[in-house]
Amino acid sequence: MLTKNNTKFIKSLQLKKFRQKEGLFLVEGAKNTLELIHSSYKIKNLLVTDSFLSQNQNVINSNNIEVEILKEKELSSISTFKSNADALAVVYEKTPPTYNAAGFDLVLDDIRDPGNLGTIIRLADWYGIKNIICSSTTAEFYNPKVISASMGSIFRVNLYRENLSEFLKKQKDREIYGALLKGENVHKTDFKQNGLLIIGNESRGINPELIPMISNHITIPRIGEAESLNAAMATAIICDNVFRNQ
Incomplete structure (x- = not known):
């Protein structure tokens, strides 16, 4: 269950100063969340609806990601999207690799x-x-x-x-x-x-x-x-x- 403190914390990450303070950012929606799951970024929290989980259960399980299931209304209330029927992730920022000056x-x-x-x-x-x-x-x-x-x-x-x-x-x-x-x-x-x-x-x-x-x-x-x-x-x-x- 999403607590008031968790709600406040997640919503604070909509602001730049809190993202920079915590070293965390938000990823929202089905497309971006699935791309995130397949990436090397580390996920702190993954909040999903039942429908998103049922459609992507195998991908989530294969990446050993714990999820919290929310109703669409709850998810939308903490999202920057007007309506979010899929997923929201709290993600750790990542330092890019040493710059390699090859290619364009x-x-x-x-x-x-x-x-x-x-x-x-x-x-x-x-x-x-x-x-x-x-x-x-x-x-x-x-x-x-x-x-x-x-x-x-x-x-x-x-x-x-x-x-x-x-x-x-x-x-x-x-x-x-x-x-x-x-x-x-x-x-x-x-x-x-x-x-x-x-x-x-x-x-x-x-x-x-x-x-x-x-x-x-x-x-x-x-x-x-x-x-x-x-x-x-x-x-x-x-x-x-x-x-x-x-």
């Missing part, structure tokens, strides 16, 4: 919208990008909106928070591509597979102090009248060109 990686400079960050994580997973390096001002990794938008991909992509200027200075043998308003047409760019792609803030672009470190200025040519693309859309278009010949 993303660098996110001041991407503040959690939905955009979650979508970019999902895109990275789709294209087999294993690492995303983020500035200190990029959205919190374990924000519930990030988790939700990633659709489980957050459990397969390594996320790092770095001083981007210091990080890029160390990447001497890699091509660094920057998404800018002026640059080479992305459709004609010959991307190297051991490279980095910097995506900047939607309104301000890439931090000026990082521009000198960019070896390849690239742009998505505008054909119509739209004023701009959001960061996730731009990332998708560029990634598709990075891997078009794979």
